[in-house]
Amino acid sequence: MKVKDIAARVxxxxxxxxxxxxxxxxxxxxxGPGEITFVMDRKHQKIMAGSxxxxxIVAEDFPAVEAPTIRSRFPNHTFAxxxxxxxQQPLPKGPLVHPSAVVAxxxxxxxxxxxxxxxxxxxxxxxxxxxxILANTTLYPGxxxxxxxxxxxxCVVRExxxxxxxxxxxxxxxxGADGFGFAQTAEGGYHKIPQAGRVIVExxxxxxxxxxxxxxxxxxxxxxxxxxxxxxxxxGHGSTIGENCxxxxxxxxxxxxxxxxxxxxxxxxxxxxxCIVGDNAVIEAGSAVITDVEKGAVVVGVPxxxxxxxxxxxxxxxxxxxxxxxxxxxxxxxxxxxxxxx
Numbered sequence: 584m585k586v587k588d589i590a591a592r593v594x595x596x597x598x599x600x601x602x603x604x605x606x607x608x609x610x611x612x613x614x615g616p617g618e619i620t621f622v623m624d625r626k627h628q629k630i631m632a633g634s635x636x637x638x639x640i641v642a643e644d645f646p647a648v649e650a651p652t653i654r655s656r657f658p659n660h661t662f663a664x665x666x667x668x669x670x671q672q673p674l675p676k677g678p679l680v681h682p683s684a685v686v687a688x689x690x691x692x693x694x695x696x697x698x699x700x701x702x703x704x705x706x707x708x709x710x711x712x713x714x715x716i717l718a719n720t721t722l723y724p725g726x727x728x729x730x731x732x733x734x735x736x737x738c739v740v741r742e743x744x745x746x747x748x749x750x751x752x753x754x755x756x757x758x759g760a761d762g763f764g765f766a767q768t769a770e771g772g773y774h775k776i777p778q779a780g781r782v783i784v785e786x787x788x789x790x791x792x793x794x795x796x797x798x799x800x801x802x803x804x805x806x807x808x809x810x811x812x813x814x815x816x817x818x819g820h821g822s823t824i825g826e827n828c829x830x831x832x833x834x835x836x837x838x839x840x841x842x843x844x845x846x847x848x849x850x851x852x853x854x855x856x857x858c859i860v861g862d863n864a865v866i867e868a869g870s871a872v873i874t875d876v877e878k879g880a881v882v883v884g885v886p887x888x889x890x891x892x893x894x895x896x897x898x899x900x901x902x903x904x905x906x907x908x909x910x911x912x913x914x915x916x917x918x919x920x921x922x923x924x925x
Contacts, residue, residue: 584668586638586651589619593664599651603637608662608669611636619653621662640665674715674733675699687724699736711748723759729786741798747786747808755793758782762797762804762820762838776800778820785810785826794818800838807844819856831868843878852887 587601606617611627614620614636621640622631631639631648638651642658655661677697680686684698687706697715698704704722711730718736722728726740729748734740738752741759752758764776780799785808790796792814796804799821806812807826817835818824824836825844834848837856842848846860849868860866861878870887884893 586619586653589638589665589668590653592668593653593655593661595653595655595661597651597653598647599638599649601651603651605638606669608666609636611639619665621658621665623659675717677713677715693730741782744782744784744798746784747788749787750784751789753790753792753794753814756790757795758784758790759798759804760795762800764800764820764838780804780821782806788812790816791832797838813850825862 584605585601586597586599586603586605589605590597590601604617605619609615609618609620611620611622611630611634614634616635616637618636619638619640620634620636622645624642625645628646636650638653639648640653640655640658640662643654643656645652645654653661675697677695680692680698681700681702683700684702684704686692686698686704687708689706690704690708692698692710693712693714695713696710699716699718701719702716705724707725708722709727711728711732713731714728716734720734720736720738722740723742725743728746729750731748732746732750734752735754737754738756739758740746744759759782761778764778765773766776768774778798778800780801780803782796782798782804784790784806787809788806788811790812794812794814794816796806796818797820798804802821804818804821805823807824807828809827810824812830813832815833816830819836819838819840821839822836822841824842825846827844828842828846828848830848831850833851836854839857840854842860843862843864845863848866849870851868852866852870852872854872858872858875860872860876861880863879864876865881866872866876866887867881867883867890870883871885872887874886876882876887881890882888883890
């Protein structure tokens with residue numbers, strides 16, 4: 584495909600030789616002749632100078648270069664669109680129900696669906712149009728799945744949970760397992776509390792491998808439209824995550840946490856139960872959220888606090904040995920002054 588054709592497909596202008604042929608997309612460090620790559624920002628200019636790539640995807644204001652460039656206001660998004668032109672996942676298509684699949688007689692399977700080997704679809708389930716469910720996945724009774732949703736192998740969607748349209752569940756995701764709810768008894772043991780809520784996953788959500796979203800005790804657990812959850816995330820019972828949030832891997836939400844819209848959460852963040860995180864907040868990696876986070880705040884640390892204050896505290900922390908030495912010297916000087924007056 585020629586550079587000019589790629590630019591037209593992604594609706595972006597280009598500079599340089601539009602007739603240059605491109606056959607693949609590669610990283611800027613490894614791209615060679617006949618390949619296009621993506622340069623995130625000006626920090627990569629030195630790497631770009633040594634690259635053998637035939638063309639580059641860059642921001643609109645990126646400095647002029649000799650090689651052909653596709654220029655974009657949102658270069659990361661443009662890179663994703665170009666990648667789609669050259670790579671398509673080898674996914675099965677319907678209509679097909681594999682002979683080894685077990686589908687309840689009253690389950691509704693919409694047009695053009697694919698139901699893979701050893702899939703189990705229990706009573707009362709409803710699948711929309713063009714749903715694809717890959718091998719060894721189980722849908723418990725009463726599950727509903729919206730149009731164009733893709734469920735990879737070895738997933739479990741528990742009873743009465745709902746998946747919206749264009750949802751993607753990567754391998755090993757569990758939706759709607761019982762929340763961690765136990766009442767202590769008079770004898771000191773624990774009695775299991777029935778988890779009667781559901782999990783509602785809205786449209787255009789992607790949940791990546793081995794993430795677990797627990798059902799609520801009474802109220803539903805909800806994942807808002809367009810949100811993306813990375814691998815190995817735990818969403819506790821009755822929590823709500825708003826629209827267009829992004830969570831990196833190994834985040835843990837205790838029960839009934841409420842997260843607003845457009846929130847960004849770094850890896851290995853922990854949130855205590857009943858916390859409220861406001862819209863557009865950013866929680867940096869490794870933080871522990873034990874109190875509410877205000878709308879638009881950027882927080883980091885244990886416990887999570889304003890990132891500017893945290894950085895000042897961190898700088899002060901590394902000066903503590905020096906400060907302790909100064910305090911000791913001052914204490915000695917005070918003692919000498921005391922003895923001088925006696």
